[in-house]
Amino acid sequence: MRPNLRWQLLLATIGFGLVLAILSFQVQSVALCTVTVPxxxxxxxxxxxxxxxxLNPLFSxxxxxxxxxxxxxFDGLTRFDASGELIPVLAERWTVSEDGRSVRFILREGITWHDGQPVTANDIAFTYGLMQDATFPGAAALQTLWQTVTINVIDARTVDFVLTSPYAPFLEVTTRGILPAHILQGETAVSLLTHPFNQSPIGTxxxxxxxxxxxxxxxxxxxxxxxxxxxxxxxxxxxxxxxxxxxxxxxxxxxxxxxxAINHISADTLPEVAAEPHARLFTATEDRVTMLLFNQRQDGENKLQPASMRQALAFGLDRQAVLDQVLNGQGVLLEGPYLPNSWMYQKTAYTPYSNQPDQAILWLEENGWLVPEGQVMRWREGDPLSIRLAALQQDEGLVTAVVDQWATLGIDVQVNLQSNLTELQQTLTAGEFDAAIVDVVPALDPDLYDFWSQEAIVRGQNYGGWNNRRASEALEAARQLWRLEERRPFYESFLRFYDAELPALTLYQHVNTYALSSxxxxxxxxxxxxxxxxxxxxxxxxxxxxxxxxxxxxxxxxxxx
Incomplete structure (x- = not known):
């Protein structure tokens, strides 16, 4: 038995050695590499x-x-999505009462401030309550609206807003950022304006x-x-x-x-930035448009009446050439009063007023404005076709482009450039213009009552005095309905009058070009x-x-x- 044991031990030793050799070979064959990772x-x-x-949403x-x-x-109760419809953010959902006068918001569960404290309905009531303050130093329109609203906290997650009458555009104001009551409770609207919170705010x-x-x-x-x-x-x-x-x-x-990164690149500096080898450029449309506003007030003879005169001025502009000349193409041609991301935007609803000089001349001649032999300007019954164009000094390049194009139609333009927005607004309010170049930030909600209703001529921003009863009634009816499908027919009616009478011509929508380093x-x-x-x-x-x-x-x- 002993010789067999020796043979077994010998074979085991040899086998173990072979295993070690194989493993050693494999280990030595594994190469290690250095790689770079994020x-x-x-x-x-x-x-x-x-x-x-x-840094405060009430004053920004x-x-x-x-x-x-x-x-x-900061976050608001709601925000607009890409299609222009409101979606919940801090809110989980909202409901409207049967009479349309009360809106109830239910907050999402578990949301907290940056300091870990829970967000409650008290924060909502506190924030909007500040805008009801008679001394609120922010936008006057916000104060006017919120002073007509009663705010009731139902429980920690529920708040009711009671309106004096149905008002669908109310939902848009719920996009504004909410402030933390547990930090700012007791502050007034005025004291908050200079509060240290604005230096290091707490949001969501x-x-x-x-x-x-x-x-x-x-x-x-x-x-x-x-x-x-x-x-x-x-x-x-x-x-x-x-x-x-x-x-x-x-x-x-x-x-x-x-x-x-560069937050915003102007049209003037775009070529310089684009030449940087490490620059990646991204372009997005802004919620801002430049419009040509026409004055229709009947203070003496109005040279922009009837509507075909305004249409002539619109047909006489090559808007794409204006964009290329003034903004290096950094804009998007736009028709009508609504942004493309509004649920009421309908591109086919508008006449494409642009670069049809033959049509412009036809309308001018049909209204009696002719060019006498040997002259370049248009006259009618001894009066020259001269219009007053108001604008900001910062838009001088745009003004020059418009004036030059209208001059080819035989129109004399008297330019009135204002140094700041306050001066321009005073000119508009006084009606001391025939046409004005203005920048407008349209709301995504299609309610344009404050811009184009008859009431807005006196108490609003209908500076051109467009006075169309049926268009005004359509706007009034639409704002009292909450469901989009119920509001839509009224806005479609409004758009038909707007397109036919052309109280303003949208020149273009602004774009923002953003630079990011590679x-x-x-x-x-x-x-x-x-x-x-x-x-x-x-x-x-x-x-x-x-x-x-x-x-x-x-x-x-x-x-x-």
């Missing part, structure tokens, strides 16, 4: 011309930088203000991703806004790599409806890499497969 950290820096005044309307930052920090939005910074002194504002919004985390630690006094200094910072990886930007939409994919953006050791692929390890 890592967390770093700040994404966006440059913007100008600085915010106050007049300041573009304020509006953008407020949109990142996708980004939080980094505590302890003085952006007024440093010229930069650091925001941190809200973990409740970016639940899977982010690669970038911070989003930083850096404020510059002018476009030149901002362009230099982008060229030098001191900022990774240094920012995996940064994809889709459709932009509001400023925060630029950061829809922010979670995957990254700037930094790190080296890690991994097993090399078989072909790199020299192993035959």
């Amino acid at each position: 890592t967390t950290g770093g700040s994404f820096i966006e440059g913007v011309v100008g600085a915010p005044n106050t 309307d007049a300041y573009p930088v304020d509006r953008e930052l407020v949109d990142l920090i 939005g996708p980004f939080m203000v980094d505590a302890g910074q003085d952006w007024r002194q440093t010229g930069r504002l650091v925001l941190n991703p809200n973990p409740d919004f970016f639940q899977q985390g982010t690669q970038l630690a911070h989003l930083e806004y850096r404020f510059f006094p002018d476009e030149t200094s901002l362009m230099d910072a982008f060229a030098n790599g001191d900022v990774q 240094e920012v990886n995996l940064a994809e930007i889709g459709r932009i409806e509001r400023p925060r939409d630029r950061y829809q994919t922010f979670a995957q953006w990254f700037l930094l890499y790190k080296d890690v050791t991994v097993r090399c692929p078989a072909e790199n390890a020299g192993i035959d497969s």
